[in-house]
Amino acid sequence: MSEQSENNHIVLEARGVTKHFAVRRTGRDLLAGKRRAVHAVDDVSLRLRRGTVTALVGESGSGKSTVARLLAQLYPLTSGEIHLGGQPVKAGRGRSFRSYVRRVQLIFQDPFASLNPVHTVRYHLTRALKIHGRAGSGEAELEKNLTALLNRVQLTPPHQYLDKFPHELSGGQRQRVAIARALGADPQVLLADEPVSMLDVSIRLGVLNLLKDLKDRLHLAILYITHDIASARYFADTTLVMYAGRIVEGGDSETVTQRPAHPYTQLLIASAPDPDRVVAEEEQEETGSGEPPSLIDPPAGCRFHPRCPKAMERCRTELPPRFDLADGQWAACWLYEGDGTARTDDHEKEAAK
Ligand SMILES: Nc1ncnc2c1ncn2[C@@H]1O[C@H](COP(=O)(O)OP(=O)(O)OP(=O)(O)O)[C@@H](O)[C@H]1O
Numbered sequence: 493m494s495e496q497s498e499n500n501h502i503v504l505e506a507r508g509v510t511k512h513f514a515v516r517r518t519g520r521d522l523l524a525g526k527r528r529a530v531h532a533v534d535d536v537s538l539r540l541r542r543g544t545v546t547a548l549v550g551e552s553g554s555g556k557s558t559v560a561r562l563l564a565q566l567y568p569l570t571s572g573e574i575h576l577g578g579q580p581v582k583a584g585r586g587r588s589f590r591s592y593v594r595r596v597q598l599i600f601q602d603p604f605a606s607l608n609p610v611h612t613v614r615y616h617l618t619r620a621l622k623i624h625g626r627a628g629s630g631e632a633e634l635e636k637n638l639t640a641l642l643n644r645v646q647l648t649p650p651h652q653y654l655d656k657f658p659h660e661l662s663g664g665q666r667q668r669v670a671i672a673r674a675l676g677a678d679p680q681v682l683l684a685d686e687p688v689s690m691l692d693v694s695i696r697l698g699v700l701n702l703l704k705d706l707k708d709r710l711h712l713a714i715l716y717i718t719h720d721i722a723s724a725r726y727f728a729d730t731t732l733v734m735y736a737g738r739i740v741e742g743g744d745s746e747t748v749t750q751r752p753a754h755p756y757t758q759l760l761i762a763s764a765p766d767p768d769r770v771v772a773e774e775e776q777e778e779t780g781s782g783e784p785p786s787l788i789d790p791p792a793g794c795r796f797h798p799r800c801p802k803a804m805e806r807c808r809t810e811l812p813p814r815f816d817l818a819d820g821q822w823a824a825c826w827l828y829e830g831d832g833t834a835r836t837d838d839h840e841k842e843a844a845k
């Protein structure tokens with residue numbers, strides 16, 4: 493296999509993944525015989541490739557964490573499929589679930605909550621290595637593996653950190669320990685759900701650079717979930733934009749952030765100042781405002797239409813398919829009907845890449 497095709501290797505894939513959460517029925521629902529659900533994630537297809545960072549960007553409540561949890565097999569899917577290494581993943585517990593978790597690790601926003609305050613760094617990392625059968629045989633080998641993990645996340649010299657408790661570390665150091673623990677499994681995929689949003693601005697870049705380093709050295713496929721589209725440009729190879737449970741635009745990060753096609757992406761960019769990008773004021777004013785819609789009863793047609801300054805009549809009733817634009821960029825927006833090639837089947841579109 494050439495280096496290029498190896499780098500493009502797809503590790504984890506979501507096909508038409510959907511998650512609806514049942515809402516507790518009220519007396520009125522019972523009388524009307526209604527079942528209501530939060531349409532948290534609808535028909536999401538994405539591919540995570542070896543040695544590549546994919547950003548999933550969107551505002552609060554758009555379904556980003558739900559996508560990460562579905563990919564981590566923490567929730568059953570309402571519909572759709574997940575493929576790991578080309579094989580469909582069956583929901584389940586037991587051995588197959590453990591082997592899945594070994595390959596696909598999740599990192600959370602708040603490292604303080606994900607580390608146990610009564611245990612040391614040594615305990616957390618030893619446990620991860622043992623669970624995944626990577627502790628080695630004997631004390632010396634374990635010590636070597638622990639040291640290697642801390643070196644990998646740049647907590648050096650390792651012996652200064654091994655016997656510390658979480659509260660004795662800074663936020664950035666704690667997140668590095670959480671990353672080291674995930675690496676203890678020797679995974680292929682890291683799902684990083686807002687990994688730096690709780691950290692002080694001054695140390696965010698260090699942690700993002702660490703993830704970038706892991707992508708390059710360990711060829712990990714990384715899903716980077718963020719509110720901050722400007723950081724996606726800096727850090728991710730590919731950017732996907734999510735609105736109200738659906739992915740509305742995708743492409744390489746430079747293109748999506750510099751030439752956003754979907755009116756929602758344009759709104760996100762206009763509200764995230766980027767000194768490199770000069771946007772005319774009138775263009776900024778066009779971007780519209782408002783709140784995300786209810787996901788219990790999402791708008792028909794394009795879910796963004798109530799906020800969209802460019803909405804047309806059909807946007808209110810017809811769900812736009814993905815339209816392919818230049819350079820691998822695509823947008824699910826009727827504005828591009830004339831310019832792009834519509835693909836109603838996302839998997840086919842992805843497969844054609
Ligand atoms: N376990 C659950 N049960 C019911 N509804 C849920 C559950 N988890 C998430 N939701 C709902 O699904 C929608 C998407 O939530 P999700 O946490 O995935 O959004 P998000 O994009 O990660 O938001 P944020 O940026 O605030 O983290 C929200 O409306 C949320 O209330």
Ligand SMILES: [Mg+2]
Nearest residue numbers: 556557558685
């Ligand atoms: Mg979230």
